[in-house]
């Protein structure tokens with residue numbers, strides 16, 4: 151049975167596309183067949199993050215319009231076997247597609263892949279409705295900021311109304327030293343409001359920005375960086391593994407405890 | 420410790436839009452002699468901006484939040500009133516009911532078109548020129564309050580629960596969420612959003628919460644903002660109107676001083 155998961159947030163710029171790309175790479179590395187669907191019509195950038203921009207020929211819109219076959223639009227990632235991308239049109243707006251068409255498209259992909267990850271646009275308008283139309287599960291990405299959490303809460307309510315009940319939380323861009331100084335919401339603060347199960351915490355890390363700009367997801371690296379490990383754990387929790395949460399706390403962030411944790415998580419993989 | 424925990428700024432000015440809001444109703448469910456009435460608000464009872472999607476979301480939230488409170492397989496009568504429903508919308512309602520193990524049996528409507536749609540879909544239909552009296556006491560201004568609404572849910576940001584009686588929420592009211600009730604509001608959880616009790620004008624109504632950290636409280640035409648950054652009190656509190664405005668007090672104190680003597 152294939153799993154259809156939408157990655158969504160409400161607020162823009164909190165890391166949906168980053169999570170989708172890296173999670174896709176990781177799941178493929180763990181041996182699954184994965185397709186990433188860019189549902190952010192008009193503002194596509196999943197292909198950029200994956201470094202696949204120059205290989206995009208057709209998009210979901212042409213498939214729906216019958217101008218090409220689904221297989222023709224799929225871009226296979228040469229660096230990572232098992233990973234494919236269905237790009238979004240850059241020129242046409244979300245209104246070019248309706249939820250039913252999106253659903254048909256995703257259902258066709260679900261026949262071919264173990265995981266269908268849908269990168270949702272920000273907001274709760276048409277693009278959001280299209281992105282969640284076929285989803286059976288959701289990952290909510292939020293940063294530890296009041297506005298992002300508020301929007302995440304709104305989106306969770308909408309998902310509930312649309313019968314998407316399996317919803318997990320990812321807190322992105324956490325800065326443990328700021329939490330400690332009481333300048334940032336803690337993961338617990340976020341959880342207290344959203345009241346959905348936590349599946350992962352990704353620290354703020356410059357390497358994510360660097361990898362974004364290079365079109366080379368962190369998760370592709372042989373030696374995973376701390377955010378890479380965090381994503382790796384999310385992927386494995388998705389697959390049903392029970393893993394301790396990495397302690398990102400600044401006080402524990404000395405060299406040795408970090409090494410120990412990385413070793414530990416390597417052994418576990 | 421004093422019984423009054425830092426009373427929020429009382430604002431006694433009457434704002435016009437409060438009274439404007441009063442007439443707005445939502446989809447609601449009501450038990451009547453073993454059948455469940457699913458009542459859609461009339462066109463006049465909702466804002467002109469209310470879309471089918473809004474009604475649909477209200478229905479889903481009510482169903483998700485109330486499923487413990489009715490028998491499985493109970494039959495439902497849909498009071499569609501003057502709402503135009505097409506086949507797809509009617510099916511969406513029936514499907515949502517089926518998911519919560521309820522069965523749509525009968526449709527009451529005063530629109531010919533909706534009656535035809537419902538009959539075509541195989542439901543027994545009752546077309547009326549007038550709205551059924553049994554469902555409608557909430558919209559009549561002078562009428563008694565509706566029976567209490569009891570929902571088990573998290574009222575999330577962007578969600579508003581409206582009820583023309585007392586509202587009891589088993590769960591948190593999050594920032595950005597709101598509860599508007601003609602009667603009292605009781606939150607068995609954290610109240611962090613907006614609560615408006617006595618929304619039809621009754622200033623004797625109260626707002627109670629296990630943890631009172633509201634963005635804003637309103638009782639009848641009184642408004643109070645939460646004081647900036649107060650540490651949450653770890654005991655249940657009650658908000659009520661005094662001549663000085665809205666006050667908050669420890670629930671146990673209020674029951675001693677007010678509930679027994681004053682009311």
Ligand SMILES: Nc1ncnc2c1ncn2[C@@H]1O[C@H](COP(=O)(O)OP(=O)(O)OP(=O)(O)O)[C@@H](O)[C@H]1O
Pocket residue numbers: 159161162163164165166167168169190270271272322323324352353354355356358359360362377
């Ligand atoms: N953990 C992190 N640490 C540092 N930078 C990050 C982190 N996560 C994301 N970013 C950066 O934040 C920016 C926005 O990320 P991304 O594009 O993934 O967000 P999005 O939610 O998809 O945005 P949109 O709503 O516009 O689609 C990017 O520049 C990305 O590199």
Ligand SMILES: [Mg+2]
Pocket residue numbers: 166167168190195269270271
């Ligand atoms: Mg994005």
